[in-house]
Amino acid sequence: MTVEHPALALRGLAKRFDGTIAVAGVDLDVPAGSFYGLLGPNGAGKTTTLSMAVGLLRPDAGSAWVLGHDVWQDPVAAKRLLGVMPDGVRLFDRLTGAELLAYNGLLRGMDPAVVDQRAAELLDVLALGDAGRTLVVDYSAGMKKKIGLACALLHGPRVLVLDEPFEAVDPVSAALIRDILTRYAAGGGTVVFSSHVMEVVERLCSHVAILAGGTIKRVGTIDEVRGGRSLEQVFVEVVGGRTATGEELSWLSQ
Amino acid sequence: MALPVSVDATPAAPVRTVSARHFARLKLRVMGNNFRGQGWRIALFVGGALLGLWFAASGFFLFAAPGLAGNGEYAVLIAAAGGGLLVLGWLFLPLVFFGVDETLDPARFALLPLPRRTLVTGLFVAALISVPVLAVLIASFGLVLTSWSLGGWSAGLVAVVGVLAGLLLCVAASRAVTSAFASMLRSRRVRDLAAVLLAVTAALLGPLQVFGLAALREADWDRLAGVATVIGWTPLGAPWTVGIDVAQGRVWAAPVKLLITVVTLGALLAWWSRSIESAMVGAASAGKAPVRRGVTGGAVAQLFPRVATWAGRDQFGALVAREARYWWRDARRRANLITIAVVGIFVPVLINVTGGDFAFEDGAGFTAAASDSSPVVVTISMLLVGVLAAVTLANQFGFDGSAYAANVVAGVPGRVELRARMTAFSLYVLPMLGVVAVVLSFLLSRPEWIGLTIGGLVATYGAGLAVNSLISVLGAYSLPETSNPFAMNSGAGLAKGLLTLLAMLASVVAAVPMVVAAALLGDAWLWLALPVGAAYGLGAALLGAYLAGDVLDRRQPELLATVTPRR
Numbered sequence: 001m002t003v004e005h006p007a008l009a010l011r012g013l014a015k016r017f018d019g020t021i022a023v024a025g026v027d028l029d030v031p032a033g034s035f036y037g038l039l040g041p042n043g044a045g046k047t048t049t050l051s052m053a054v055g056l057l058r059p060d061a062g063s064a065w066v067l068g069h070d071v072w073q074d075p076v077a078a079k080r081l082l083g084v085m086p087d088g089v090r091l092f093d094r095l096t097g098a099e100l101l102a103y104n105g106l107l108r109g110m111d112p113a114v115v116d117q118r119a120a121e122l123l124d125v126l127a128l129g130d131a132g133r134t135l136v137v138d139y140s141a142g143m144k145k146k147i148g149l150a151c152a153l154l155h156g157p158r159v160l161v162l163d164e165p166f167e168a169v170d171p172v173s174a175a176l177i178r179d180i181l182t183r184y185a186a187g188g189g190t191v192v193f194s195s196h197v198m199e200v201v202e203r204l205c206s207h208v209a210i211l212a213g214g215t216i217k218r219v220g221t222i223d224e225v226r227g228g229r230s231l232e233q234v235f236v237e238v239v240g241g242r243t244a245t246g247e248e249l250s251w252l253s254q
Numbered sequence: 255m256a257l258p259v260s261v262d263a264t265p266a267a268p269v270r271t272v273s274a275r276h277f278a279r280l281k282l283r284v285m286g287n288n289f290r291g292q293g294w295r296i297a298l299f300v301g302g303a304l305l306g307l308w309f310a311a312s313g314f315f316l317f318a319a320p321g322l323a324g325n326g327e328y329a330v331l332i333a334a335a336g337g338g339l340l341v342l343g344w345l346f347l348p349l350v351f352f353g354v355d356e357t358l359d360p361a362r363f364a365l366l367p368l369p370r371r372t373l374v375t376g377l378f379v380a381a382l383i384s385v386p387v388l389a390v391l392i393a394s395f396g397l398v399l400t401s402w403s404l405g406g407w408s409a410g411l412v413a414v415v416g417v418l419a420g421l422l423l424c425v426a427a428s429r430a431v432t433s434a435f436a437s438m439l440r441s442r443r444v445r446d447l448a449a450v451l452l453a454v455t456a457a458l459l460g461p462l463q464v465f466g467l468a469a470l471r472e473a474d475w476d477r478l479a480g481v482a483t484v485i486g487w488t489p490l491g492a493p494w495t496v497g498i499d500v501a502q503g504r505v506w507a508a509p510v511k512l513l514i515t516v517v518t519l520g521a522l523l524a525w526w527s528r529s530i531e532s533a534m535v536g537a538a539s540a541g542k543a544p545v546r547r548g549v550t551g552g553a554v555a556q557l558f559p560r561v562a563t564w565a566g567r568d569q570f571g572a573l574v575a576r577e578a579r580y581w582w583r584d585a586r587r588r589a590n591l592i593t594i595a596v597v598g599i600f601v602p603v604l605i606n607v608t609g610g611d612f613a614f615e616d617g618a619g620f621t622a623a624a625s626d627s628s629p630v631v632v633t634i635s636m637l638l639v640g641v642l643a644a645v646t647l648a649n650q651f652g653f654d655g656s657a658y659a660a661n662v663v664a665g666v667p668g669r670v671e672l673r674a675r676m677t678a679f680s681l682y683v684l685p686m687l688g689v690v691a692v693v694l695s696f697l698l699s700r701p702e703w704i705g706l707t708i709g710g711l712v713a714t715y716g717a718g719l720a721v722n723s724l725i726s727v728l729g730a731y732s733l734p735e736t737s738n739p740f741a742m743n744s745g746a747g748l749a750k751g752l753l754t755l756l757a758m759l760a761s762v763v764a765a766v767p768m769v770v771a772a773a774l775l776g777d778a779w780l781w782l783a784l785p786v787g788a789a790y791g792l793g794a795a796l797l798g799a800y801l802a803g804d805v806l807d808r809r810q811p812e813l814l815a816t817v818t819p820r821r
Contacts, residue, residue, distance in 0.1 A: 089818075090655055
């Protein structure tokens with residue numbers, strides 16, 4: 001590529017639901033090849049922002065580009081480069097893991113032979129091969145996350161957008177997901193993921209943005225954002241959480 | 255800061271007991287919150303309420319007719335037959351067409367420390383708060399009027415008790431039966447058995463109606479009154495006839511009939527309470543997944559079911575394969591397929607064997623009736639079947655719910671999406687329609703009409719697909735994510751009804767040329783119907799996918815938002 005586009009660029013993204021502002025103008029540049037963590041408390045607008053960035057939710061204002069392709073003007077080109085794992089969204093869970101992968105692969109216009117080969121590898125690496133003919137609806141929460149990740153990875157996207165990939169995942173699966181994502185980033189891919197687990201973000205990310213109340217509060221490389229302190233301290237300070245419990249809830253200690 | 259937390263050895267007794275009143279208020283609150291800031295929902299609700307009132311008023315005057323005329327001769331007949339039909343309607347219509355309003359999902363109460371009796375009465379009271387219940391209440395007060403005018407205030411008072419008991423019976427019956435079927439359909443072991451049972455139960459409606467209409471044609475009113483007296487002694491008719499019994503001097507019958515009603519009601523509630531329990535534990539008791547055959551072939555080969563092996567291994571093929579699997583694996587969709595099969599058989603039989611000659615004063619039975627059927631009547635009945643089959647797709651994206659996000663993320667073109675969905679559905683429906691056409695032709699002993707029936711079916715089905723794909727894009731609504739395939743969101747029942755009506759009307763209009771051709775072209779049409787109908791249906795479906803696909807391309811995120819259940 002002659003001109004270096006950011007992997008993901010958001011400009012002035014905004015969304016309101018029934019009068020409440022969910023996201024109030026988010027600007028973000030995710031450099032290609034970075035491992036980007038989007039941090040924020042519950043209800044900060046992480047899911048809304050990412051949904052607008054990948055074409056699942058139409059923004060009220062603003063735009064999003066994936067490697068220079070406008071997600072809302074030229075969705076086909078942008079979506080081809082994207083791998084997405086949304087949160088709080090069902091999979092087509094009346095399929096088995098292998099069927100689901102085949103479905104997603106063919107939906108992306110992949111060659112059936114390649115789909116077969118990659119699906120087998122992914123199921124094997126993610127330790128989902130044993131599930132055999134079990135339907136995804138009967139998977140555990142961690143297994144659902146893993147098959148969701150496999151669906152997002154299958155077509156070899158240039159940019160991977162994951163919403164809460166470590167939520168409800170046991171430590172063994174989390175380590176596995178971390179390894180896969182690290183390898184993917186090392187191979188030149190860009191990962192954007194949302195989380196509120198500081199430890200994972202601190203360990204993995206090259207860049208961090210802290211989102212609260214629908215706007216970006218801090219953004220930069222992880223060292224810039226931390227400024228010599230721990231990420232958790234910065235996060236709590238930015239978000240403005242309370243740390244002590246006083247006289248309230250006294251009935252808890254009867 | 256560590257907070258010392260201790261747990262009481264004996265949990266304190268609740269300060270206030272939970273009563274049915276709380277459930278009623280909860281239901282009203284949930285209904286109210288559903289309306290908040292959603293003008294169109296309020297409009298739908300008002301429209302549905304007006305429709306309900308209209309039915310209520312006509313029912314009222316029907317039931318009140320003997321009283322208004324001051325003639326008690328056929329009062330028992332009207333009460334027993336009308337009331338019995340009401341109960342049967344409450345029993346079967348939710349299963350076959352409408353579903354039940356599950357605003358208060360029993361599963362949500364699983365963690366609360368409620369005795370089962372409180373829960374069942376609470377849910378029962380909550381179920382009573384609905385427009386249809388109000389409509390039936392109004393209608394059945396026609397019986398009170400009849401009893402009062404025939405037998406004075408004491409008969410009227412007894413009728414009030416009877417009518418209220420009958421209403422409770424209706425609601426309890428519908429809840430118990432849908433809940434029982436839902437838990438059967440959920441269980442992997444008896445799922446297929448339940449499907450067959452459901453089909454057979456619903457299929458019984460057809461012959462029953464045929465029988466009923468044939469009996470009416472006999473027009474032996476005294477014999478019918480005798481039958482009605484017998485029905486009056488079954489739970490179907492007992493609550494509705496007590497008032498008239500008192501009015502006509504059979505005072506001793508009233509307590510017995512009320513006892514029959516109460517015992518039935520108790521039995522139904524007990525049955526319901528048992529299946530509620532299984533609904534509350536939900537997936538946990540769904541039984542072990544059957545050990546499936548070993549994995550054969552690659553992932554792609556596994557995706558394609560046998561009915562879809564012919565499809566290309568591409569975007570279109572993947573969509574067809576996934577849809578085909580879903581029509582079979584998703585309990586909600588399966589229930590719809592079963593409905594089509596049942597309705598497909600009994601509607602045309604009804605129209606052609608009985609309805610077609612209803613105007614003729616000719617009581618010579620089926621063969622004479624068959625000879626009265628004409629190509630126009632046959633085409634009209636086929637039109638109804640084709641339209642009913644296609645209307646299943648009116649909320650096809652609602653079946654998927656938020657899972658549709660996968661297709662949005664992959665950027666599936668709208669036209670491919672809709673064509674694939676039509677194709678997959680047709681894989682199941684077209685063979686069924688073929689069977690319907692052949693069976694009907696032979697039932698009418700007119701095998702030469704096979705072309706006519708198939709042509710009419712395919713044409714209307716294709717036109718229906720076109721209309722419904724557009725409606726599915728523009729008028730989608732979310733379905734609750736419960737394990738009950740019959741569950742509807744509150745308010746969605748009305749939305750569904752109106753949308754279905756709109757879709758059916760539009761499909762009928764689109765298919766009218768077939769009826770006109772049948773009327774105008776005479777015998778030549780018998781030969782032309784098949785090729786012309788097939789071409790018409792295919793063309794309409796493709797055109798529909800083309801136009802609606804364009805709309806879908808522009809509305810994908812909005813569609814996803816409307817089919818995602820609010821949590």
